[in-house]
Amino acid sequence: xxxxxxxGCFLTSLSVFAQREVIVIDRNAAPEKRNKSxxxxxxxxxxxxxxxxxxxxxxxxxxGDIALSYERVIGQKTSFEIEAGPTVSNLRINxxxxxxxxxxxxxxxxxxxxxxxxxxxxxxxxxxxxxxxFYISPKYKYKQYNEMFSPKAGSALENRKGFSKQxxxxxxxxxxxxxxxxxxxxxxxxxxxxxxTDRTSIANSYYDGVSNEWKEQxxxxxxxxxxxxxxxxIKCGIGN
Numbered sequence: 001x002x003x004x005x006x007x008g009c010f011l012t013s014l015s016v017f018a019q020r021e022v023i024v025i026d027r028n029a030a031p032e033k034r035n036k037s038x039x040x041x042x043x044x045x046x047x048x049x050x051x052x053x054x055x056x057x058x059x060x061x062x063x064g065d066i067a068l069s070y071e072r073v074i075g076q077k078t079s080f081e082i083e084a085g086p087t088v089s090n091l092r093i094n095x096x097x098x099x100x101x102x103x104x105x106x107x108x109x110x111x112x113x114x115x116x117x118x119x120x121x122x123x124x125x126x127x128x129x130x131x132x133x134f135y136i137s138p139k140y141k142y143k144q145y146n147e148m149f150s151p152k153a154g155s156a157l158e159n160r161k162g163f164s165k166q167x168x169x170x171x172x173x174x175x176x177x178x179x180x181x182x183x184x185x186x187x188x189x190x191x192x193x194x195x196x197t198d199r200t201s202i203a204n205s206y207y208d209g210v211s212n213e214w215k216e217q218x219x220x221x222x223x224x225x226x227x228x229x230x231x232x233x234i235k236c237g238i239g240n
Contacts, residue, residue: 047132048178050239055186057083059233064088065115069235073130077123081137084116089145089164108162108200109148117141119172131184131239137172139190151203151216160201160218168194168229176237186235194229198222 050073057067069083090110119139123130145164151157170192178184201218208215 046178047128048181048239049129050131050182053131053176053184053237053239055235055237057233057235067115067235071121071131071237075130077130079121079123079130081119081121082117083119083141085114087113087115087143087145089113089147107150107152109150111146111148111161113144113146113163115141115143131176132178134175135173137174137188137190139168139170139172139192141168141170142166143168149201149203149218155203155216157203157216157218162200163198165197166194168192170229170231172231178239182239184237184239186237188231188233188235190229190231192229192231193226195224195226197224 052073053071055069055071057065057069060067065087066085067083068085069081071079071081073079088110090108117139119137121130121135121137123132123135125133143166145166147162149160149162151159170190172188172190174186174188176184176186200221202221203216204219205214205216207213
């Protein structure tokens, strides 16, 4: 009986030993490639998880705008963007040059104006948080061009201020592409409706029967209109 017991223990030990996993380590083998960290993988993923982006729209310089904007994440798929800056009138393709009818009997001169806007952005693509790739954005913008009318030489009239006020509601579509971890290009197009209120001035001469003299006065010309507004641009952004 004792021999049978010893034989059983011996067989059990062999069975346990046979089931053990043998691990062989080759110290000369190349180490496994480690996984990229979250920060190192942004180029291959092509998206980031920033909360803020500061932008400059270089294309708007062609119409006299110095456009600076700030975008802030407010939800997993949403953000808001505010924009502001100065603008100048009388450039070749901006508002006043399109309405210069040459009838002011003097000259019109560039003056500084300004603009501001606010927009809500929604980023609908699956697997992409706010600030990344395609977005849809309703936007409101207020803009005022200013200019100065000067009478012809020898006139006793003082300079007269003119303006063009714009209220614009638009719907924009764009793609915010991160070409580096902290640098993005924001491409956009938009369509909307703009309401314009303009005031220009004409220097007129009239005869004053009381004083029996010819005198001059400014005659204001006001207009109001609504038009379809198209926009296109590229913003450069720095995120963190």
